[in-house]
Amino acid sequence: MATRIHPLLGAFAILVFFFLLAPLVIIVGSALSDTTFLTFPPQGLTLRWFANIFQMEAFRRTAITSLQVALLGTGLSLLIGIPAAYALNRYRVELPRWLSTLFVLPILVPEIVFGFALLKSITIGLGLPVFISLVVGHALLILPYSVRVVGASLASFDFSIEEAARSLGCPPLKTFMTVVLPNIRAGVIAAFILAFITSINDVSVSVFLTGPGISTLPIQILAHMEQFFDPTIASVSVLLMLVTVGVMAIVEATLGLTFLTK
Amino acid sequence: MNKLARWGLTMPATIAVVLLLVIPVVLTIATTFGEAGGPFSTYTAFFKSGFRMAVLYRTLQIALVTTAIALVVGFITAYVIAQMPGRLKSIMIVAAVFPLLTGVVVRSFAWLIILGKNGIINSFLMWAGLIGEPLSMLYTQGSVIVAMVYLFVPLMILTLVGVLEGIPRDLIEAAASLGARPIPTFLQVILPLAAPGLIVGAVLVFTGSFTSYATPQLLGGEKQMMMGTFLYQRAMVTFDWVGASTIAAIMVVITIGVVFIMSRMARRLNPMAV
Numbered sequence: 001m002a003t004r005i006h007p008l009l010g011a012f013a014i015l016v017f018f019f020l021l022a023p024l025v026i027i028v029g030s031a032l033s034d035t036t037f038l039t040f041p042p043q044g045l046t047l048r049w050f051a052n053i054f055q056m057e058a059f060r061r062t063a064i065t066s067l068q069v070a071l072l073g074t075g076l077s078l079l080i081g082i083p084a085a086y087a088l089n090r091y092r093v094e095l096p097r098w099l100s101t102l103f104v105l106p107i108l109v110p111e112i113v114f115g116f117a118l119l120k121s122i123t124i125g126l127g128l129p130v131f132i133s134l135v136v137g138h139a140l141l142i143l144p145y146s147v148r149v150v151g152a153s154l155a156s157f158d159f160s161i162e163e164a165a166r167s168l169g170c171p172p173l174k175t176f177m178t179v180v181l182p183n184i185r186a187g188v189i190a191a192f193i194l195a196f197i198t199s200i201n202d203v204s205v206s207v208f209l210t211g212p213g214i215s216t217l218p219i220q221i222l223a224h225m226e227q228f229f230d231p232t233i234a235s236v237s238v239l240l241m242l243v244t245v246g247v248m249a250i251v252e253a254t255l256g257l258t259f260l261t262k
Numbered sequence: 263m264n265k266l267a268r269w270g271l272t273m274p275a276t277i278a279v280v281l282l283l284v285i286p287v288v289l290t291i292a293t294t295f296g297e298a299g300g301p302f303s304t305y306t307a308f309f310k311s312g313f314r315m316a317v318l319y320r321t322l323q324i325a326l327v328t329t330a331i332a333l334v335v336g337f338i339t340a341y342v343i344a345q346m347p348g349r350l351k352s353i354m355i356v357a358a359v360f361p362l363l364t365g366v367v368v369r370s371f372a373w374l375i376i377l378g379k380n381g382i383i384n385s386f387l388m389w390a391g392l393i394g395e396p397l398s399m400l401y402t403q404g405s406v407i408v409a410m411v412y413l414f415v416p417l418m419i420l421t422l423v424g425v426l427e428g429i430p431r432d433l434i435e436a437a438a439s440l441g442a443r444p445i446p447t448f449l450q451v452i453l454p455l456a457a458p459g460l461i462v463g464a465v466l467v468f469t470g471s472f473t474s475y476a477t478p479q480l481l482g483g484e485k486q487m488m489m490g491t492f493l494y495q496r497a498m499v500t501f502d503w504v505g506a507s508t509i510a511a512i513m514v515v516i517t518i519g520v521v522f523i524m525s526r527m528a529r530r531l532n533p534m535a536v
Contacts, residue, residue: 005345006444013342016335017354020361020416023372026382030375038375040382080274087271094268102279109287110473110517112490113510116497117286140282143275172267201365203476207494218367222476225371234375237368244363248356 024241031234038229049235059236062220065131069216070199073138077195078188080139081146086180088147089154103147106140111204114141119208130211137205142195149194153187186255193247200243291511294504304508314492318512321488324403325472328410332467333460335411336418341452343419344426355423362416366476373409373481374400401483409481410474414467421466425459426452454531461528469517489513 026040034044053059081103088100106114115137123133157180165175181188206216215223217240225233295301308314343354361369376382377399384396399405429452437447475490482488487495489509497506 005342009338009342013339013354016339016415017357019412021357023369023376023412024361024364026375027368027372037380038378039380039385040375080278083271084275087268091264091268094265095272099272099276102284103275105279105283108518108521109283110469110490110510110513112473112475112493113287113290113513114283116493116506116510117290118282119497120290120503121286122282136282140278143279147275197363201367203366204473204490207475208498218365218476221367221371222479225374225480229374233371237371240368241364244360248360248363 027234027237027241031231031238033231033234036230038231038234049231050239052232053236053239056232058215058220058224059217062215062217065134065214066200066217069131069134069138070196072135073199074142074192074195076135076139077143077146078150078192081143081191082150082188085147085151085154086176088151089157090159100147104144106142107144111141111202112207115205115208118205123209123211130209130214133209134206134214134216137209138199138202141202141205142198145194145198146191149191150184150187153184153190157183189254190251193251197244197247201240287510287514290507291514294507294511297504304504305512308508308512317487317489317492320403320486321472321490324406324410324478324486324488325468327407328414328471329464329468331407331411332414332418333464336415336422336463337456337460339415340419340422340426343423355420358416358419358423361412362420366413366474367480369413370409370477370480373405373412377405377408377481400481401485403482403486406478406482406486406488409477410471413474413477414470417466417470418463421463422456422459425456429455457531458528461524461531465521465524468520472520473513473517 029042030038030040031049032045032047033039033042034046034048035042084103088095088103118133118137122128122136123130128136161183162175162179165179166172170179201218202216203218203222206219207222210216210219217236221233221236294304297303339358343351343358346354374381378384379396379398379400381399383399384393387393388396433451433455434447437451442450473490474488475494478486478488478491479494482491489512493506493509493513496502496509
């Protein structure tokens with residue numbers, strides 16, 4: 001589809017992009033302000049708010065927890081999600097339809113309800129440690145990405161290559177690792193990135209699963225904001241945005257960003 | 263062997279979802295029917311309470327307004343992006359994706375700086391001499407809606423760019439060559455073809471804003487309590503777990519109901535799937 005666009009529509013789109021990006025510029029600006037309150041445009045420039053983050057135990061600790069939860073949760077969801085995605089595509093006809101619906105349930109059920117239900121049943125009901133509940137909760141929350149995104153690349157995978165390897169005597173697991181996996185590399189990377197980003201930014205599930213002494217970075221930011229309204233929050237936000245920039249650079253280098261609209 | 267393989271491979275994920283999602287959520291909802299006053303007593307209490315109904319109405323209203331604005335803004339922007347030549351298009355998509363990958367807390371926080379008492383808008387209006395003292399824009403329905411629109415427009419854009427790019431150029435050229443002017447072409451060709459995508463986008467935005475927690479927490483406060491913040495407050499502040507479970511059940515029914523009805527509608531409206 002390509003036709004000429006009306007200048008008014010073009011102008012509108014420019015305004016929308018201004019609306020989308022200006023708030024992020026404002027965060028960066030106010031993180032650099034040499035004032036004890038949040039302001040934009042910045043008054044004086046300083047990096048002391050960034051230094052301040054590293055002096056605050058709570059931010060350091062929760063950032064580490066967030067990273068651990070995101071990595072473990074993403075790993076776990078891929079570990080159970082990839083085999084499921086594989087089976088759903090390989091044995092499409094034989095497996096019941098409700099199975100693929102089951103794997104998107106974590107997106108369908110409101111996150112906040114899921115968090116509350118997990119708190120009641122896992123953390124309190126089964127008495128599991130908070131950290132385990134967090135990892136399990138995140139793994140489940142991001143399972144749909146693993147199944148759907150990996151599934152999308154398996155849908156265009158030619159399973160006869162796999163059969164060729166099998167008929168030549170390659171054992172099943174080795175076939176999967178050396179024949180199937182390299183062919184769905186892009187899907188696995190994409191699923192990993194989407195899952196990781198979702199986990200590291202999650203609020204609605206984590207808010208129920210953080211306990212005394214253990215919290216994730218977004219929850220810590222929320223808690224900090226209730227007491228202080230200083231540029232520290234802006235500088236933490238900038239660091240989180242830098243993580244996003246890093247991730248986008250990886251996406252661009254490995255897959256090209258246009259895959260996101262597909 | 264084959265049968266074993268296909269069930270074995272899906273088993274871990276199936277068990278995880280059933281054990282950790284389905285059962286906990288079903289149990290949570292089940293507790294609401296075990297009250298002393300009869301199985302539906304917590305629901306009658308909910309629907310009779312002016313305060314609780316006000317929260318539900320407010321949440322529906324904010325979610326609907328957000329969805330409507332996101333649809334219009336997202337559609338126009340996606341339309342413009344879809345017309346752009348390759349390089350520019352990629353840049354615009356990146357610009358739309360970037361906020362999407364930035365966390366909810368960070369993006370909501372930006373609006374605290376913009377709309378606050380000492381925020382950018384107030385400082386500017388005071389500097390320009392248009393107002394004598396700062397306006398209170400935070401903790402209003404408007405502030406929640408602005409932040410929600412900000413949150414969900416990128417999602418709408420991304421959903422629709424893919425859909426609009428999928429519309430065959432021939433169809434538009436055919437309409438033009440048969441003498442259709444731009445507006446009728448838009449209304450009679452592009453819009454019907456984009457309808458399923460618009461519905462998918464609308465469902466994503468509606469359910470996302472209906473169930474949101476962080477944004478109403480930061481920008482709405484107590485005054486603009488929504489279902490998500492209400493659920494949290496009942497569960498973790500007043501420890502009224504049956505009340506919280508009732509809210510959870512209502513949220514589940516509404517979200518799944520909307521997803522179910524709208525996805526059927528999307529399927530029926532798809533003119534390409536004859």
